[in-house]
Amino acid sequence: MERHFDVELNKLRENLSDMAALVEGMIDNAIKALVERKEETLGNVFNDEVEVNKKHIEVDEICLKLLALHQPTAVDLRLITSAMKINSELERIGDQAVNISQNTTSLVKQPFFIQLPIIPQMTEITKSMVKDSIKAFITKDSDIAKNILLRDEKVDDLKREVFKKIINYIIENPAQTEYFIDLLLISRNIEKIADHTTNIAEDVIFMILGQDIRHHHLFDEHKT
Amino acid sequence: MSLIRAEKLNLYYGNFHALINVNLSIEEKRITAIIGPSGCGKSTLLRTFNRMNDLIETVHIDGSIIINNENIFSKTTDIDSLRRKVGMVFQRPNPFPLSVYENIAFGLKIHKIAKTRNELEHTVEQGLKSVLLWDQLKDKLKTSALNLTLEQAQRLCIARLIAVKPEILLMDEPCSALDPIATMHIEELMLELKKNYTIVIVTHNMQQAARVSDDTGFMLLGKLIEFNKAEKIFTNPDKKETEDYITGRYG
Numbered sequence: 001m002e003r004h005f006d007v008e009l010n011k012l013r014e015n016l017s018d019m020a021a022l023v024e025g026m027i028d029n030a031i032k033a034l035v036e037r038k039e040e041t042l043g044n045v046f047n048d049e050v051e052v053n054k055k056h057i058e059v060d061e062i063c064l065k066l067l068a069l070h071q072p073t074a075v076d077l078r079l080i081t082s083a084m085k086i087n088s089e090l091e092r093i094g095d096q097a098v099n100i101s102q103n104t105t106s107l108v109k110q111p112f113f114i115q116l117p118i119i120p121q122m123t124e125i126t127k128s129m130v131k132d133s134i135k136a137f138i139t140k141d142s143d144i145a146k147n148i149l150l151r152d153e154k155v156d157d158l159k160r161e162v163f164k165k166i167i168n169y170i171i172e173n174p175a176q177t178e179y180f181i182d183l184l185l186i187s188r189n190i191e192k193i194a195d196h197t198t199n200i201a202e203d204v205i206f207m208i209l210g211q212d213i214r215h216h217h218l219f220d221e222h223k224t
Numbered sequence: 225m226s227l228i229r230a231e232k233l234n235l236y237y238g239n240f241h242a243l244i245n246v247n248l249s250i251e252e253k254r255i256t257a258i259i260g261p262s263g264c265g266k267s268t269l270l271r272t273f274n275r276m277n278d279l280i281e282t283v284h285i286d287g288s289i290i291i292n293n294e295n296i297f298s299k300t301t302d303i304d305s306l307r308r309k310v311g312m313v314f315q316r317p318n319p320f321p322l323s324v325y326e327n328i329a330f331g332l333k334i335h336k337i338a339k340t341r342n343e344l345e346h347t348v349e350q351g352l353k354s355v356l357l358w359d360q361l362k363d364k365l366k367t368s369a370l371n372l373t374l375e376q377a378q379r380l381c382i383a384r385l386i387a388v389k390p391e392i393l394l395m396d397e398p399c400s401a402l403d404p405i406a407t408m409h410i411e412e413l414m415l416e417l418k419k420n421y422t423i424v425i426v427t428h429n430m431q432q433a434a435r436v437s438d439d440t441g442f443m444l445l446g447k448l449i450e451f452n453k454a455e456k457i458f459t460n461p462d463k464k465e466t467e468d469y470i471t472g473r474y475g
Binding site for chain 2: 003004005064065068069070071
């Protein structure tokens with residue numbers, strides 16, 4: 001027997017799915033502008049941020065209403081509390097896309113010096129993490145969520161590689177420091193997006209399995 | 225659109241002032257819950273909507289209740305017709321000691337709603353279908369309604385009301401005798417019924433009011449303290465008394 005409450009929960013899922021699609025588009029447009037050195041697509045990022053912020057408030061209101069009116073328990077409670085956290089993570093991903101856009105705006109005003117193919121490579125992995133994190137939430141698939149945690153390590157490795165390369169470039173080309181700092185910040189923003197996505201994956205695992213896997217290394221250290 | 229409107233409603237049981245200057249407007253095809261501590265007047269208010277309080281000798285009422293633009297306290301009001309239009313579901317299911325079929329057919333015969341046998345059978349079937357009992361009871365129409373489970377009996381009582389084509393269903397603690405699963409089923413039924421009927425429910429169970437109602441009124445010591453959308457009442461009520469009650473600090 002389907003509950004009326006389930007209809008409300010489905011609306012919540014749909015809202016988060018729409019929000020995720022928006023932030024994915026923002027990342028896409030920001031990186032496209034960086035790779036093509038064209039500012040045109042950045043307008044979409046700033047416009048979409050307004051929409052994401054509206055959704056952020058809307059989803060919080062839906063969650064608050066569901067908590068107040070339905071007093072959810074067990075899996076329903078975990079779903080709504082996870083949705084609230086995922087909502088905040090998506091909003092922060094949107095903010096990071098805006099940061100990338102701002103750095104890109106600064107970058108394209110400077111003469112072209114070098115492209116770093118690792119950055120689009122990081123972006124592709126990160127975008128797939130965003131997409132899969134929401135897929136895991138919607139389909140309640142903990143395996144997809146667990147796989148995201150592994151990909152985060154790959155993004156961290158790539159970011160370290162970018163840092164090393166950029167430090168060397170700066171040493172060899174000190175006159176281009178501003179250019180490289182913009183690239184450095186962009187890679188940092190992408191890595192942050194991957195971190196937010198990892199948080200979403202952890203929330204999804206908690207929602208599905210009821211297991212809190214955040215900060216597990218702290219507990220592992222205590223055991224040894 | 226407003227279907228029920230109480231204006232400056234005061235009700236006295238002898239010298240006791242039970243409803244104090246109540247003003248409220250109930251919208252059609254919505255569920256309105258009245259909540260409040262014991263003795264606050266919520267059941268009394270509910271019973272004024274179909275003049276059930278007339279049965280108490282010492283009752284005196286001032287003010288008006290307008291249903292479909294007519295003051296139900298007018299001298300020309302036909303009480304039988306009013307109670308057909310505004311039906312009541314009680315705390316404990318009260319099926320008649322008759323068969324399942326006759327429980328529903330009874331009102332249809334009394335009010336001369338069904339004229340032919342076919343019409344009667346069709347309406348009984350529709351009534352049972354509307355409360356999702358048809359599949360369970362279609363082969364037991366001749367068995368006594370007293371043998372039903374509490375949930376089935378409460379559903380039957382709702383079907384009995386619906387059969388006489390009311391506009392408004394008043395529910396006075398309709399789930400207080402039911403277990404949590406049966407309560408959930410009745411709540412789901414209420415949410416289905418509101419597509420066609422206006423429902424006013426009195427409940428001690430705040431969680432139930434939150435789950436099912438679109439609008440909620442909080443009563444205290446005979447006064448309607450606050451009336452608003454359920455979402456507003458249960459997330460950010462305007463009155464401190466309401467907040468104290470719904471957070472368990474009072475009552």
